Structure formats: structure tokens, C-alpha cells
Amino acid sequence: MYRSHTCGELRSTQINDTVTLSGWVQKSRDKGFMIWVDLRDRYGITQLIFDEERTPATVFQKAKELGREFVIQVTGTVIERESKNKNIPTGAIEILVTDLEILNKAKLPPFTIEDETDGGDDLRMKYRYLDIRRNPVKNSLMFRHKVAMKVRNYLSEEGFIEVETPYLIKSTPEGARDFVVPSRMNEGQFYALPQSPQTFKQLLMVGGMDKYFQIVKCFRDEDLRADRQPEFTQIDCEMAFVEQEDILNIFEGLTRFLLKEIKDVSVEAFPRMTYDEAMKRYGNDKPDIRFGMEFGELNEVTKHKDFKIFNEAELVVGIAVPGAAAYTRKEIDALIDWVKRPQIGALGMVYAKYNEDGSFKSSVDKFYDEEDLKKWAEATGAKPGDLICVLSGNTNKVRSQLSALRMELAERLGLRNPDEFAPLWVVDFPLLEWDEETERFHAMHHPFTSPKKADIPLLETDPGAVRANAYDLVLNGNEIGGGSIRIFDKDLQALMFKHLGFTEEEARSQFGFLMNAFEYGAPPHGGIAFGFDRLVAILGGQETIRDFIAFPKNNAGRDVMIDAPAKIDDEQLRELHIKLDQ
Structure with a gap:
């Protein structure tokens, strides 16, 4: 013993x-x-x-x-x-x-195994097995386990069955890039690792499983960032004989249950917002609603003067930054430099100080008087002591730029409290989005998302105006879940493939198995997938997911501990029928 x-x-x-x-x-x-x-x-x-x-x-x-x-x-x-x-x-x-x-016996570790260690990120990732001995990482992994068990218990109580789906599947052209796996026994042919179990969970609905879930690994060969890994985990769910409201109620219940069980936080009914409303009020489709600084559109109150920059802009829009009228010129110039960074891409920023005494001072006093600036304050909801920051230009670009500025300012002002939770449903996404490069429409979610019934006639006349029967669950400015009601009629699915640029032969080659299944009695169905890594990180009070994953990859997609990916020897390449250019 x-x-x-x-x-x-x-x-x-x-x-x-x-x-x-x-x-x-x-x-x-x-x-x-x-x-x-x-x-x-x-x-x-x-x-x-x-x-x-x-x-x-x-x-x-x-x-x-x-x-x-x-x-x-x-x-x-x-x-x-x-x-x-x-x-x-x-x-x-x-x-x-x-x-x-x-x-x-043990060699002297390359960093101290203590809560506050002297090891940097790269060193700790190389010796991850040592890093796991530290309380912050150990506790994060134990926290992840706790959340997973709560999810399994809740969904099992709700009648869901956990079913495993294959990891070696067929590559499809939609979505992100696939990781591909060569088949030794089938020369010149490849499996793909799943970006999600999407088609399999739909087939389970055709198979009568009714309520399915899986905490599952998924894979995407795309650029990385703090909250993204090449392999990640989803809570993947699907239900048959449901409408959108049924799914929103079940998974709002799951989220409320997790917040109560894990954080002892009670949340009432989640607010809902359309995609168009989210873009107009916050400039993105996953707004953080823990704080204000909602967008105020200023076209009507700025375009009556001789200020060429505003007059030529498609959109003029601003936010009121609480208490920031006290910012010095140096601090405001730093904000202007921040929005002009290549990552943001703004050409500049106009500002107006709404002073505590009710007076105004702006960077465009030459063009706009105090009465004009009062209208800016009304449109942005500014109060005495606030700073109004205004950007202008192409609608989509300027909304994205101002959204980034809003989040940066909230961070600086301490408005993003990790112990406060503000969930939100965003609904009525566009079904399709136009890609300038390929000059065709792409599915905003995936090709199996159902359009709103009222918008189906628009598929032929105005595809870009068609709304999807899709929904995202947002928590503290992060999308933690997304899903849709699926197409279950083979004729509508064929029409969808047509508008996505597939020929009948291409659609049959890529998705024939699914379309065939629809001919054998597919029930109405829909589902959702939660990003489990991100959900755990947010519940754990963090923005990044790395410490909640036992053996994460770095920002280049490498596992520096085992040195992967790595080359394989010539004999393995020959067995796989792969020839590399010399």
C-alpha cells in the first residue's frame, strides 16, 4: 500500500x-x-x-x-x-x-512548481506534465471535469442519449479547412477529421434517436488565437420534432443550471436580439451586454455641415465613454493611435468632450456648434463627464472598428467583471453571405440550416435577404453556442445546394448519403453545439482556453512538448502512396 x-x-x-x-x-x-x-x-x-x-x-x-x-x-x-x-x-x-x-529521484525542474512560477508560457508548455502539478493548471483541469459532469447529468435527466460518432469521415468543401488523413489501404484516398459531427447527428435523428448529445473532439485547420485550438471540444446536441423555441428553452435551461451549480449565480430569462439589432447597437453578433456604450448612429445630425469626412461616409457612428471627458489630450491621442493600428484599420477618430458643467469641446469645433454636439450626446446616450468617440466610413468596417474600440475601453475601465454573467440569444442571422473572392454566396452557418419559412421565396429573387432559422448563445461577449433548425426536406436541401453554387452532381457526390436518408422519413429536427473549452474558461473567469486543456497547442498549432507535427520517414510515405517533391 x-x-x-x-x-x-x-x-x-x-x-x-x-x-x-x-x-x-x-x-x-x-x-x-x-x-x-x-x-x-x-x-x-x-x-x-x-x-x-x-x-x-x-x-x-x-x-x-x-x-x-x-x-x-x-x-x-x-x-x-x-x-x-x-x-x-x-x-x-x-x-x-x-x-x-x-x-x-528527480532532476531539478526548469521552473518552480508553485502557483506563482518563474516559467514563461513556452517553457511551461514544453514541460506541460510539470506545469500540471501546479495548482492553477491542476485546478483548471479539475474544474473542466466538474463542468463536463454537470453537463452530462443535466442532459441525461432531460432524456438525451450520448452517442459516439466517427472521427474518420469524408472531406467536404464548406466551412474551415479539414485536417486530412491518408488511407494506406485505399491508394490516393483520404479521410478527414470532423469539424463537427453535423451530418451524423442529423442521421441519428433520421434513425429515431430523438435526443442526442456528445462531448466530442472536433478539428479545424485554421489560424489560431487565444480562444482557438486546432483540436477543440464541443457539447454537440440534436433534437427531433422541435422548433426553435424548444431548443432555446432546453439550452437556456442548461446554461442557467451551469451558472447556478458552478458559480452560484441566478439568471432570469435570457434577453433575445436579432442579428441586425446586434450589429446596429454593438457592431458585432456576439455583444458583451454587461456594460453600456451602445452605438449611436449620427448620420442625421452630422451631415448638414461642411465636414467632408462625415458627408462622404456611409455610416457615422459613436459611443459615449463613461467618465472619460477627463481624459487628457495625450490619452485621447493614444486612443486615436489605437484605432489606427493595422489590426483595427480606422483612418482616425473624432471626439467630443461632454464636460461636467454641461459644455462641449470637440476636435471638430470648426464645423459643429454646441447645439450640434448636444444632438450627438442624445444619440449616444452621453451624460456630463462622458467622452463621445466617433468613427465613420463603410458601414460594415466602421461597425467592426467601433466594436473593437468599445471592448478595449471596457477593458481599460474595468467594466468586464469576470464574476458577472450576461447571457444573450442572438437570432435571425442571414442565411447566406456573399464572398467577394469567389463571387458567390456561402452558408453563414452550414448548408443544412433551414431558412425562415416566410423568406423561402426570396431564395430565387434576393438570396442575401433570406434569414436563417439560426441562433447563437452569447455569454460576456463570447459566442459559447450556436445552432439552427435543419432542412429536412430533400427538395429544399437541393435548392439550398443550388444557391451555394453546387451542381446537382457535386451535391450528390458530397452529400448524397444525407439526401438519400431524407427520402426515408426525416423528422423535423434542429440542434446546437457549445464550444466546451470556451464555456469552461468563461465559467472559470478566464478569456483564454489554454489552461483548461491538458495538452494544448501553441499559437503556431504545434505541440512543443512532443514536437508535433513532425516529418514521417520515407517508408511510411511509400506505404501511404504519398510522393513529396524533392
């Missing part, structure tokens, strides 16, 4: 008990005649004491050899600790060691 107890469970009630513990040496303090060792495992830390008078001489001598991260087993007696540590649960006791076995 390696241990009778863990390093986190002993208390004063066990004083005088003989116990056996195993774990890693966190630190050792040698005072010559007495040695203290902090022993750590997943459950906590227990202090060991080796006393020259009370510990056998051979054991005491062996204790002097201990280094950081040595794996050891000790047996001893639980005694009261003279200098108690109120910061740890075991701080009232210590173990007077009578026997010590070094199970494994």
Missing part, C-alpha cells in the same frame, strides 16, 4: 494515528538537527518532520538527500504542529516520519 491517506485529508482528529503518505517533495528546509518537508499530491500538502532525536538515524540521513520533485513514500505518526499554517487545510498537523522510501 503506497498510501493510507492523501496529502490533503489529515486533520487534528487523526493525531497519534500512524499513516502512510506518498507524493512529490514541494520543498525541504534543513536546520541541521531537524528537517521539514512539504509533501504534495493532487489533493493538497502535508508537512513532514524529521527529528534527529525521534527519527531513526538511517531515515534522517536519507531525508537530507531529498530534492525538489523527488517522489517519496513516508510512514509516521500524526502530531500537532507547533507553528500552525492557517492557509492550508492540513496546517494544524504534521507527520513525524519513522520510515522513508525514495520511489524516484
